Structures are given as C-alpha cells and as structure tokens.
Amino acid sequence: MKQSETQSVAQRIDFLRREIDKHNHHYYVEDAPLISDAEYDRLMSELAALEEAHPDLITPYSPTQRVGAAPASAFASVRHAVLMRSLSNAFDPEDVAAFDKRVTDALRGAGLLPAGGAVEYMAELKFDGLAVSLRYENGLLVQAATRGDGQTGEDITANVRTVRSVPLRLRGDDVPEVLEVRGEMLMTRQDFERLNEQQQKRREKVFVNPRNAAAGSLRQLDPRVTAGRPLRFFAYGWGEIRLRRKGGQVDLFQQEAGDAAMPRDTHSGMLEWLAGLGLPVSDLRRSVRGLDGLLAYYEDIGKRRAELPFEIDGVVYKVDSLAAQNVLGYVARAPRYAIAHKFPAQEETTVVLDIDVQVGRTGALTPVARLKPVFVGGVTVTNATLHNEDEVRRKGIYIGDTVIVRRAGDVIPEVVAAIPELRPDDARPFSMPQSCPVCGSAVERLEDEAVTRCTGGLFCAAQRKQSITHAAGRKALDIEGLGEKLVDQLVESGRVKSIADLFTLTALELAAYERMGRKSAENLIKAIDQARKPELARLLFAMGIRHVGETTARDLAQHFGSLDAIMDADEEALLAVRDVGPVVAGSVRRFFSEPHNREIVAALRKAGVEPVQESLPAGGNLPLAGKTLVLTGTLPNWTRDEATRHIMAAGGKVSGSVSRKTSYVVAGEEAGSKLEKAHSLGVAVLDEDGLKALLGMK
DNA sequence: CAGCCTCGAGTTCT
C-alpha cells in the first residue's frame, strides 16, 4: 500500500472518530442529536470497516472500542487519589436552617461575608444511583472506579467505557493533564422498565428498581453485558486536577476544593468547566441565595420529582465559592460546606408480620400483608395488598420475610419484592384458605382467573356488608353518614340484609346503635330519604351486578330507559347495547333471573324508591363532542368529579387511562405516570386553565 | 386472532 493512501485512510479514520464523538456528545450529553440514528450508524459502520481493514490503526479510544476487554474474573481494587467523601444529611427545614446558620456564622467570622449578607449556594439534584470516579489523563479516560469505602474502590473501567454518555476523550484543546471526575451512574425509569421487560422475556433476573439495575449492570464481570445496559452518567464534582500551561508544563496540582488556582473559583463555575470538557452535567442545578433560596429549590424539585426521567433521593446544597469551601473544611468524612437534603424515602424495607385474607363485595379473597409499621413516602404504612395468590408466589413472599415496600408517584403502598437472603428459619409460605375466612363457605378459583372467590354469596356477612357500603357510596346512591362501622352493626344485628332494608330504617331505631346520637340518626334518615329518587344509572350501579360498573350502568340506563325494561331484557336485547358482550349480558341476565334479586327490587319500590331518568346533555355545538380526556393529579380549583361533570356537560368523555386515542390529558399537581405516558405518546397536555379555555369558560 | 382500548374491582391513609 502506498504511503499517501495509508495517510488518507488514517485521516478518514480520525475524522470519523471525531465526528462520532461529537454526535455522541450531542445525543447523550446535550440531549439534542444533530443527525438521525441511521446516519450515525452509517458513520459507525464505515469506521468499523476501515478499522477492520487496518487493524494497526485501532486505538483503545476509538468509539468502536467501547467494549474492549474480555470478561474479568474479579475487580481489581483502586486507591482514590483524593478521598471520595460522603455528605451529611438534612431531613427537614430545621436541619437546613442549622446548616445555613453554621455556614453563615463561619464565613462572617472569616470575613468572607458582610454582616447581613446571605450565602451564595449551588443547589443540585441528589441522584439515586452509584457514585463513581473517572480518571482522565491528557484527556483520555484511563480509569473508572466505584466509591467503595471512599479510600479504595473497585476498578470498573471496562464497564464504564461502554457507557455512551461518558466521553472516552475530553473535548477541546486545553485538556488538563489529570482530571478525576466524580459523578453518578444511573438508569432512567424508562430504560429500567424496558430492560426489565427484556430480562423477563429472556427469563433472566428482573431488577427491583433503577438503582439496583444500575448497580447490577456496573458489577458485571463481562463488559459486553454492561454494554447492553442503558446506563447514564452525570458529573457533580472532582478529585485530583492537574492543569498544564501552554507548552505542556504542569502548572498546578489540586487536591482539595478551594486551593488558590483552580480553573474556576466557584462550584458552579467548575461544573460549567466540566461541561465544557464534554462531561454531562445536569442542567437542573441552580445558583441560589440564603436559606430561602435553598428551601425554594427543594420545593421546586420536589414538585417536579415525579416527572424527572430518573430517580433522585433529595437535593444537595454546596457553598458556591471555592475559597469559602476551603475555609469551612471538613468534619470527619463529610465536608462542612455541603449537605444533602433528603426527600422522604419512597422505598423502605420492613417485615411481613402476617398475611391476612379479606373478602370483597364480589367475594374476592384478597391477601393483605400486615407490615411492621414503616415510614415511607411521608406516611406510615402498615398494610399493603398482595392482590392474589399468584402475585404472592411471583414475588416469593413468605410470612416473616423482610420485604421492600414502595410508595411511588401514587398513593397506594406496594410490596415490591422479598429479600430471600434475610428470610428467618421460621418463615412460612402463604397459601389461600380452602374456605371463606368470614362465612366458612367453600372457595373456588375458576380456571384462567387470578382471583379466588367465596361461594357464599349474600349469605356471607363480608359480602353483605361490602355490597351495602358500595350501594351507599358517592357514585351510587350517595347516602352520607352511612359509614363502614354502622353498616357492620346493622348487618351483624340482622336488621339490614339488603339495600332495600335501608329504606325502612327509622331514626328512633338507629339511635339505639353505638356511636349514633339522635341528631346523626335524623341526618342519616334525611340522607336515605334523598336517595329515594336516584338516577336510574346510579341505582343500577348500586345493585352491584358483576361487570356492571359506573360506565356500563350509564350505558344500560340510557339504552333501556327504565328498570323494568332492563329486568325483562333477554340476552339478545342486552347485546345490542354498545360495549356489552356475552359476559356482561349473561351477568345482567343472571342477576335479574335470581328471584332473590327481583324481591329486592320489589322491596325497594315498596319503600318508595323509584329511579328517575337522567337528562341527556343538550345537543347543539358542544365544544368537547367526540373528545376523550384523561384527568391526572390534583387540579387547583376543581375536584376530579367537578372537572368530570364539566367535561361531560360539554359532550366529552372522561377515561381512566391514556392511549393514542386520548384527545387531551388534564394534569394537575403531582401528576403521575399518566402524564409520563401522555408525553411518550405525544398526547396534548392541559392544565386547569387550558381545560377551562376549551370549555369556553375563560 | 392479536393487539389495543376501556372498564371494573380492590386498595391505603389522613
């Protein structure tokens, strides 16, 4: 091969590497790709082909060489040139106030802060991932290590090289001779879920949370496995830094923050400097002033926590001036110039004391974990549903196990997984009882169904109680004052056997029950009396027919117009209703062919209960006709029901789940997964004002 | 027949 040709191949290879590095940076660090994935792939394959033809030109810093090393048998240990410290924690505003006061006093004492002046801080996210240290020499990534005990960590260079947001080469001409970057490895929630789906398909280990997934991925002995894991990196600090003067001479050697001649003189400036070298730095960092600034940042991030693509467990405050940091120094292993302000944990471990079985309105037996009380997500959790038998098995939960409990974006606590390593010898597996724990009737579990049911029907006190509570509910007959406790008494005394019996109660009679004064008894009778003219749809829903919920009840009421018509409808007539198939039709048919249920209807009528037909929304040009909306989070002024009423009055439909067919998602405060889904499907998102505007109310 | 879209049912804590 001729000299000039080799020369031009080398030039082309070099050009391709620089191009690919650039596009990597825009894609993974700036989050703003300049070219399509296909174009990127073309560059990569051209480079790979050239390198294959000219193996002598391959260097370890080529983008094709991210997966280089062969599987290792163990991780070597690495001594950090500069200690990797931990942070002290603040759990409430008082802790933060104490921190700010300590800092303010110390800096005033040192003459670095005028009297009355507030401290400048840099506030940033506290990522819930793994702390790592990256060492660059002359701009090239030479080593990556876990935090370990802060002094010594494990060498995970081969794995970290596969992470695309970690540059193998720093950008720019003026790279330091040595730079140790400190930061966090993590996985986004979306990537975590995708990975788990994949793992499940391959019948491999499913991870409990993004943090564990990130940790597990970095601890792979085979870097090829790590390469398939979608890890991200964010830089937030540094260890050793050696800059060079023009001409290549080393200018300074930095170990501790605040030494005289760092590349920048503030923490925020340092992070910008790191970003300038091509390292990913979160753009949710802010410069703030004084205690108020710190707490405002905490609040702001807390609100946005659910919509962040990755998990955080708090925020971190650092005194911004490096000179001030230096004055403040360190206590034990933690700097005095910084503190982590933690959010209430969203995940905790606790112990399953027992697994009880509850019986629902339809007879469904639900296992419920009784937990050792644990504070998670801002509340103390003592119970958590385990849904059904299969779920308990799938999660491998034994009574006595230590388990991970989560209270994620939503409200309802969930047992995520058991930790089998902590299982005591006397732990015992859970099994569904053979008979109903309330009435003793046999239980059955139909093939292809996940739930086990009590066959006792209304003979079962649990089912009687639950069906009456259901009928009194806000979306059914809306009888205020008929709570669970009172229903328990009424059913246990035998006075109330069905919803019809409610309408024969007298105030005098009621006053005899526990915790029922004369006044509240009279109020309840008034509430019951108001329920004598229910909308047909509400009455139908109140009856608790299997497979007939709020929506189906409304559809049936609208289609048939009267209770008699529905009671007498045959299967064929029922199937003509939209969204009613054989299962629902059969269920309605069976319910009303049951003499017992027809008796209840007769008794209701005798007690003066007569359904009224609801009025349909007026025609004309309704602004939301044909639109489907989904509500999530808490709106500033309207309750969920109020918003629903307004939307329905405008001809719109309100649905519970977001799909491509959703016209708008109306998001309020603390919106959860539905908002995320709306973003990922590209569905338009409104706030309350936006909704009002659509309704023509603004 | 598969895949999508909804609905129903059960649940926690203050």
Added chain:
DNA sequence: CTCGAGGCTG
C-alpha cells in the same frame, strides 16, 4: 393507581 379481563377493530 394498577391489574386483570371484556369487547372491539384491523
């Protein structure tokens, strides 16, 4: 809110 399951659509 989430899961399971019913019903409809391509």
